[in-house]
Amino acid sequence: MSFDPFRQLTSRTLVLARDNIDTDQIIPARFLTTTSREGLGKNAFYDWRYDASGAPKNDSPFDHVDLSERRILIGGANFGCGSSREHAPWSLIDLGFRAVISSEIADIFKSNSLKNGLLPVEVNSEAHAQLLKTPDSQVSIDLETQTVTLPDGTETPFVTEPFARRCLLDGVDPLGHLLNQSDAISSYEAARA
Amino acid sequence: MEPLSLFEKLWRRHIVVDETEDAPAVLFIDLHLIHEVTSPQAFDVLAERGIGVRRPDLTIGTLDHSTPTLPPGPDGEWPYATAQAKQQVETLIENCREHGIELFGLGDERRGIVHVIGPELGLTQPGKTIVCGDSHTSTHGAFGALAFGIGTTEVGHVLAAQSVLQRKPKSMRVIFDGLPPKGAGAKDLALAMIAQIGADGGRGYAIEYAGEAITNLSMEARMTLCNLSIEAGARSGMVAPDQTTIDWVKGRQYAPKGADWDKAVEDWLSLASDPGASFDREVHVDVSHLAPMITYGVSPDAAAPIDTTAPAPTSDTERRAAEYMGFEADKPFTDMSVDKVFIGSCTNSRLSDLREAAAILKGRKINEGVTALIVPGSEQVRRDAEAENLHNIFIEAGAEWREPGCSMCIGMNGDTGAPGELVVSTSNRNFVGRQGTGVRTVLASPATAAASAVVGRIADPRQFMNEH
Numbered sequence: 215m216s217f218d219p220f221r222q223l224t225s226r227t228l229v230l231a232r233d234n235i236d237t238d239q240i241i242p243a244r245f246l247t248t249t250s251r252e253g254l255g256k257n258a259f260y261d262w263r264y265d266a267s268g269a270p271k272n273d274s275p276f277d278h279v280d281l282s283e284r285r286i287l288i289g290g291a292n293f294g295c296g297s298s299r300e301h302a303p304w305s306l307i308d309l310g311f312r313a314v315i316s317s318e319i320a321d322i323f324k325s326n327s328l329k330n331g332l333l334p335v336e337v338n339s340e341a342h343a344q345l346l347k348t349p350d351s352q353v354s355i356d357l358e359t360q361t362v363t364l365p366d367g368t369e370t371p372f373v374t375e376p377f378a379r380r381c382l383l384d385g386v387d388p389l390g391h392l393l394n395q396s397d398a399i400s401s402y403e404a405a406r407a
Numbered sequence: 408m409e410p411l412s413l414f415e416k417l418w419r420r421h422i423v424v425d426e427t428e429d430a431p432a433v434l435f436i437d438l439h440l441i442h443e444v445t446s447p448q449a450f451d452v453l454a455e456r457g458i459g460v461r462r463p464d465l466t467i468g469t470l471d472h473s474t475p476t477l478p479p480g481p482d483g484e485w486p487y488a489t490a491q492a493k494q495q496v497e498t499l500i501e502n503c504r505e506h507g508i509e510l511f512g513l514g515d516e517r518r519g520i521v522h523v524i525g526p527e528l529g530l531t532q533p534g535k536t537i538v539c540g541d542s543h544t545s546t547h548g549a550f551g552a553l554a555f556g557i558g559t560t561e562v563g564h565v566l567a568a569q570s571v572l573q574r575k576p577k578s579m580r581v582i583f584d585g586l587p588p589k590g591a592g593a594k595d596l597a598l599a600m601i602a603q604i605g606a607d608g609g610r611g612y613a614i615e616y617a618g619e620a621i622t623n624l625s626m627e628a629r630m631t632l633c634n635l636s637i638e639a640g641a642r643s644g645m646v647a648p649d650q651t652t653i654d655w656v657k658g659r660q661y662a663p664k665g666a667d668w669d670k671a672v673e674d675w676l677s678l679a680s681d682p683g684a685s686f687d688r689e690v691h692v693d694v695s696h697l698a699p700m701i702t703y704g705v706s707p708d709a710a711a712p713i714d715t716t717a718p719a720p721t722s723d724t725e726r727r728a729a730e731y732m733g734f735e736a737d738k739p740f741t742d743m744s745v746d747k748v749f750i751g752s753c754t755n756s757r758l759s760d761l762r763e764a765a766a767i768l769k770g771r772k773i774n775e776g777v778t779a780l781i782v783p784g785s786e787q788v789r790r791d792a793e794a795e796n797l798h799n800i801f802i803e804a805g806a807e808w809r810e811p812g813c814s815m816c817i818g819m820n821g822d823t824g825a826p827g828e829l830v831v832s833t834s835n836r837n838f839v840g841r842q843g844t845g846v847r848t849v850l851a852s853p854a855t856a857a858a859s860a861v862v863g864r865i866a867d868p869r870q871f872m873n874e875h
């Protein structure tokens with residue numbers, strides 16, 4: 215999947231202050247019968263945003279929020295746990311998000327997000343607590359320096375797996391990288407045959 | 408020689424290109440299982456880029472998630488939940504046909520839930536690397552394979568290159584101390600472990616399960632345990648191959664035969680962690696007093712012994728969970744009334760699970776207020792269960808006996824609970840809405856689910872076990 219390189223991002227945040235936000239919350243399974251990657255944003259956090267009749271819920275963190283201004287999602291600990299569905303990052307990207315910040319992000323979700331240009335950012339618990347406590351605040355993420363500028367203006371570091379970081383910064387295509395190793399794969403196959 | 412862990416041995420065997428600071432390792436994949444939900448977009452990428460499938464011979468497809476569990480009508484049409492579900496199934500059929508991938512489609516006697524059929528057919532073998540666009544791929548680790556779930560982009564990578572780019576995970580050994588008392592099985596073992604280490608406790612780790620309690624487990628039970636590794640946040644969980652493993656694999660359709668078999672066995676038995684092998688983390692779980700476990704929250708680590716009460720919530724997240732689930736602090740779990748019971752899923756839909764449920768349902772009736780759905784994990788499981796007459800025990804008790812598939816584990820095929828209903832389920836996720844909007848899921852073993860169906864409330868299965 216192609217996406218714009220990611221360097222810096224500044225945006226107001228949308229805060230979902232719950233731990234263990236699982237992939238069934240991000241995109242309920244009944245929306246997974248699609249065979250496309252597109253258009254999943256309308257179903258993202260569907261049961262948080264809409265009631266059974268499809269009307270927007272007024273106690274949801276999404277209520278009255280102009281999502282077009284929110285490109286950074288703040289989640290509680292262990293964000294993205296659960297299934298391997300890549301529909302989760304697809305749907306968040308379709309909703310306009312380009313980064314998720316938490317104190318902990320689940321492995322498969324993290325890996326899936328990186329492959330689609332959604333930057334998973336894990337910060338220390340102090341920084342995380344500040345982000346959770348100050349919804350709607352302005353936050354900047356710099357992937358080159360791997361720092362987040364928090365609402366109070368202080369900076370906090372994060373680490374991105376170096377290869378994924380290079381893919382995001384320079385638009386390197388992981389599948390291309392893998393296909394470039396086909397000779398090595400062939401030798402491996404031959405040695406085992 | 409440096410003592411190596413099972414994981415380390417599996418990892419080293421499959422390195423095509425070593426990892427460097429700049430790039431992850433290229434890891435060769437011996438078996439790629441695909442299903443209808445997480446593969447279509449991967450095939451699209453192949454088509455967009457004009458790439459073929461590198462090793463269709465190492466790729467196997469099955470239909471499980473969106474497939475109906477009710478039989479075809481008189482017109483031969485399967486009762487799909489939606490036109491989109493049907494289209495998803497047809498897309499996989501078409502993709503497999505185009506790329507020469509073997510598919511166990513509707514009507515095929517080998518079809519079933521991807522993590523049930525892999526082992527059953529002998530495709531899953533010790534020493535292999537196994538991936539699938541499905542997080543419960545950890546199940547196959549029960550055989551001493553390195554098996555983990557991947558996303559759709561990676562499904563594309565494996566289709567194109569039979570390899571994945573991976574950073575080496577850290578290793579963890581979970582040692583179960585003691586032997587579980589009667590009435591507590593693999594599901595209870597797993598829930599107790601998850602409750603202890605947390606839903607994120609295994610994040611970043613490949614787990615090896617060890618201890619006498621594990622050596623004593625049947626293959627089916629080991630699969631249940633490894634299946635739930637991901638609910639502790641670990642992408643893979645494994646058990647060292649031993650005679651139990653060998654006996655189980657022997658003679659299965661895709662298992663090695665003749666001289667190859669003898670060679671394979673020798674190799675497989677050499678995979679166990681060497682004495683003195685090191686792990687990044689070691690955890691002990693005492694199971695000597697283990698009771699049947701259930702979950703009371705909306706994350707699998709909210710699990711507790713069935714004969715206790717729900718703890719008082721201590722955080723906002725827990726308060727919301729308690730409100731959603733309706734468990735009150737200090738009220739016995741067994742006071743909670745049950746609307747539905749689901750026995751099935753890749754966690755607990757094998758023959759042994761169905762026997763466990765049947766032992767309790769035999770000669771009893773399901774409580775009036777409860778509907779029970781029993782869904783075998785595969786066509787093979789269904790045939791075996793029917794050969795033992797288990798289906799009649801279920802039907803006579805008042806349960807529904809269905810076609811194999813994921814069914815109410817994920818509710819993609821239309822099998823769901825209704826808003827507000829409390830479902831005691833042998834599946835793996837109690838997430839909000841997992842089994843249908845507003846459905847409250849309580850995870851439990853097949854015995855506990857069956858006992859709850861009979862009583863109409865969450866019920867301790869041990870009350871039905873002491874009679875014989």
Ligand code: SF4
Pocket residue numbers: 471472520521522541543752753754812813816817834835
């Ligand atoms: S049974 Fe449930 S967890 Fe297992 S593969 Fe199917 S949907 Fe996933």
